[in-house]
Amino acid sequence: MSSHYDFKSIEAKWRDKWIKDKTFKVSTRPGQKKFYLLEMFPYPSGKLHVGHLRNYAIGDAIARRKRMDGFNVLHPIGWDSFGMPAENAAIQNKTHPHKWTVGNIDEMRNQFVKMGISYDWEREVATSHPGYYKWTQWIFARMFDEGVAYRKKSFVNWCAPCGTVLANEQVIDGNCWRCDNQVVQQEREGWFLAITKYADDLLNGLKELAEGWPERVLTMQENWIGKSIGAEVEFTVDGSSEKLTVFTTRPDTLFGATFMALAPEHPMARQLVGGTGQEPEVTAFINETLNQDSTERSGEGAEKKGVFTGRYAVNPMNGEKIPIWIANFVLIEYGSGAIMSVPAHDQRDFEFAKKYGIDIRAVIVTEEQMDGESTSNLIEDYAILKEAYSGDGIMVNSGQFSGLHNRREGIEKVAEYLKEKGLGKKTVNYRLRDWGVSRQRYWGSPIPIVFCDKCGVVRVPDDQLPVILPTEIEFNESSGSPIARSDAFIKTECPKCGGPARRETDTMDTFMCSSWYFNRYTSARNDTAMAAKEDLDYWMPVDQYVGGIEHAILHLLYSRFFTRFLHDIGIAGFQEPFKRLLTQGMVIKEGAKMSKSKGNVVSLDVMSDRYGTDATRLFILFAAPPERDLEWSDAGIEGSFRFMGRVSRWMEGQMGAIKRGGEAPAGLDGLPREAADVRRAVHKTINKVNYDMDRFGFNTAIAAVMELMNTIGAARLADDPASTAVTAEAAESLLLMLAPFTPHFCAEMWERMEKPGSIVDHPFPTADPACMVEDSIEIVVQINGKLRGKFSVPPGASKEELEKLALANEKVTAHMGDKPPRKVIVVPGKLVNIVV
């Protein structure tokens, strides 16, 4: 290693200097534009590995470049430090979650410093710090006052191993997002946030993000919100005054409804059956279904099952009586938990009807069928068919609506009719559910609520915030949260009447803590507000957000919701928190995402000890474009390491010329040939690197710099003043272009070159067009589109000249033989294609 630059002492020197000098302390110089760059803050789980590094290396390259471009850059970091792993680790290691978390933060902070990421450490935040969660609670209080945070009893996702409720977004394929164990449905009371009130706003807001966000994230959010437009239709229960409401996106098929189906959880289910003699069967069916777990009931290929209630509903369109069934495929959470079933035109209804021998009645036929002579036997047709027809067509067997095209007129006309008769109305349904935020865990922000026997549910007043999470507490393996057993925490006074009251012992979902943290960085030490208005107005929204695709729905949707809420109550002057989003791919090792739990991590400490932080950062940016997954290769990093050695050796070898420097003449005129070639390469590279960095093509930017290094390393420039100036310019440009990627090395070489000032604030180089002028360009000759020859011409040669030269080219004439050219296409500066 002796022939390599001494990266250990160089990196130590500069990282210490940057911390000591507070080099990256945010400034708000007037007259400069702001740029807020943010990487998703980490959960302090322990040591960082090279998989984590990718996120921060990308962010730092952007931040450093923007800083060189003269922006006032806000580039902060913090810790998403509440959460389950701290509790699990505490139980395992007989320590306390707080101690474990703080220890990990210290360790990871040191690693960030060692990596030389350009953070302003004075703005560091941790969500588990009372100075932070005071404001999480404050936001909850605002939501409570506005009716956005509310309490209800409902079926919730319960993860037994974690001992807590989960939000819908945290259930992945029926399993817990954290521990991967099966989630079951349980009826419970808890706190919910009315994100569904914002469903339409969140959907419409996506349009505004179309330019800056990856399309797939937008579609994922769109699908998650799942808007569908349809109608609510009221059916009366035959022989009773009870009514049942169904939601349908196909009111045009109402005449084809041959039965109705309720979810087993439907409140009317047990009531309806009274006195019909069907009670034993129905009760047994409901109990059986409710005891099934979600995959058994609704997983892939789950069988459709149901039971007849013995009662009938009246179809409001034609007064027909249709049987009411209870069916396992009807979901209580969606729509009204009851459906009208049209077997002819819905595949699920079709399967169910076939199984239980219910009528199948066609009410839509294709336009081709309509042209045929008869539609009378379509009912029989469906009885032998294997599937429902869910496409569009002409309405038949539909009373006054027969003959209409369902999509073009039918849906609208039927909806209008229902409205007129008071039988229903047009409605919109969303797949999105309200966000359950109660967690039966200890390590999270307390919910600022007390329960008073006299006053009921009472919000803790703002001047009593934060409700401190006690850290002096018995923490052991027994199930449930320790604060739920702590009288000292639970027993309190009612803020309203002063009487005895109990504190809420559920804590908040940690995603609440991370749904607003980007605001806090703008005003991190503020103890009178979540953030000062002027700080929010100046810095927000985030100009560029960088993070993993795994948060496409969870964190990114929740943050958008919080921001809209804060906007509506007048705190935020913006509706979208993140203007642009870059989702970096995963780091893969041995076919799996690099993670501690998979045991395939590559230690960041080992890599930076062996190759240095700079080379590690350089490699991770070079190996693949940021959005794509990256296969880690220990061998690959050697290449980046060798490249840095080459740059270092070349610079040391040229140091005399570099220090002498001098003004290069304008453009390329008057430069010796070799020097002109080098200078042209330098400026063309600058041009490409600027272009690539603007589109986050770090891999190609780095490749271009490597290519430049190969060119200037091979060149042998003379000793004349002009050539010396070109060498110095090349060295300077090379360092400036590498500075966002390998900051320690570049700072060191900058100093050795005796350049004034700091490289971190030096303007990023821009290309001079006069230095990119070519003295000759290569023209390709094709015959019938195939490459046949090449020749050089001065730039600006005319079409006629190019054609003449191409036709005169020996190889071309050899190929053409005696066939005359039929057509000649000339693309000036590029090629000539001869068609024979």
Place this chain on the structure above:
RNA sequence: GCCGGGAUGGCGGAAUUGGUAGACGCAGAGGACUUAAAAUCCUCCGGAGCUUAGCUCCUCGCGGGUUCAAGUCCCGCUCCCGGUACCA
């Protein structure tokens, strides 16, 4: 099923608007330096064929099409990855 994204050498990946496919790097082969090794430097490196200083043909998942010209545009498939799903 539906919605996104993708498929280029042994490997990671390049190829701004259709215009020289394989930049840059890794791995590999040969050589220089060295007592030796490491480090460094130089050369070669998609495939096949031939009358082998060179030349020809093939090659960007497969099959068609548009065009003077297609990795790039259009149509039809195959496979892989991600998201989502009894959502009425």
